[in-house]
């Protein structure tokens with residue numbers, strides 16, 4: 001089968017389209033014919049081997065997962081004898097980033113726990129845009145943020161993969177959403193349901209009077225004191241992503257600030273989870289959430305797709321079709 005293979009850490013040009021043996025499922029695995037994949041930050045970590053501590057999981061000298069690709073949508077081609085939830089022909093999607101990667105290939109094997117049935121109202125390319133980014137937004141808002149109907153939610157950096165899902169999921173649960181985006185993304189944020197849009201190129205967050213029950217820090221950054229000022233009493237800030245200096249500041253100071261006051265600061269790591277994917281499915285099939293796709297590349301243009309995604313300017317998701 002054709003697959004993207006990376007035998008060493010580096011820039012996108014280490015990714016080669018190669019011919020490799022197709023994988024064979026074990027008794028508790030399924031074999032999926034992959035039709036589409038999409039890129040997330042984790043793909044860049046596996047590509048570059050940076051930040052360095054990630055190599056403890058990904059391989060010290062070279063990537064232990066040589067076929068990258070986490071998000072995936074496709075059709076089940078074969079099932080192991082202990083598989084109970086899926087059968088041959090099922091249209092599925094999932095996030096394989098904690099289950100061996102391998103989605104940038106014509107076929108992949110994975111545990112059935114990584115997968116859910118693909119939403120019926122999405123194409124394979126659209127479905128592949130969903131798993132990691134949507135479950136990150138869902139887990140940050142719901143599991144960590146305990147978002148409730150009627151709450152004021154600010155999404156800082158709402159125009160990328162995670163942010164576009166965060167706007168829609170927050171709206172779907174009945175929150176009032178303010179999105180912080182650049183001028184070129186203001187219309188996109190409104191079209192996804194944001195009640196208010198703050199254009200970070202036209203003014204600072206500090207200049208706005210509104211305060212929030214929940215702030216999600218997805219992209220871009222502000223000082224801890226700005227965020228503190230923007231939180232209501234008993235408000236919560238959840239750091240999802242953004243620049244690494246902000247992450248270190250939050251890891252160092254967040255717990256202290258949270259200890260002495262009524263405003264809490266917390267950071268968060270997404271975990272692939274089948275139940276969360278099923279919940280995302282329900283939002284999608286109800287027409288409340290849809291993926292936003294910026295660009296689509298064929299498998300042989302994966303290095304170009306990584307180069308584009310790495311710039312951090314995608315409006316929604318970058319998808320690979322196979």
Ligand SMILES: NC(=O)c1ccc[n+]([C@@H]2O[C@H](COP(=O)([O-])OP(=O)(O)OC[C@H]3O[C@@H](n4cnc5c(N)ncnc54)[C@H](OP(=O)(O)O)[C@@H]3O)[C@@H](O)[C@H]2O)c1
Nearest residue numbers: 041157159160161162182220241242268269270312313314
């Ligand atoms: N905690 C976790 O488990 C987890 C999981 C997944 C992702 N993440 C992190 O979450 C972040 C978002 O991931 P993603 O895949 O959604 O990113 P992405 O798709 O690459 O985000 C790109 C978007 O961010 C916007 N942006 C760039 N700089 C900005 C700024 N200063 N202020 C506001 N918006 C800005 C860009 O538009 P403009 O340039 O026009 O503003 C673009 O639309 C990343 O830092 C990623 O590492 C964390």
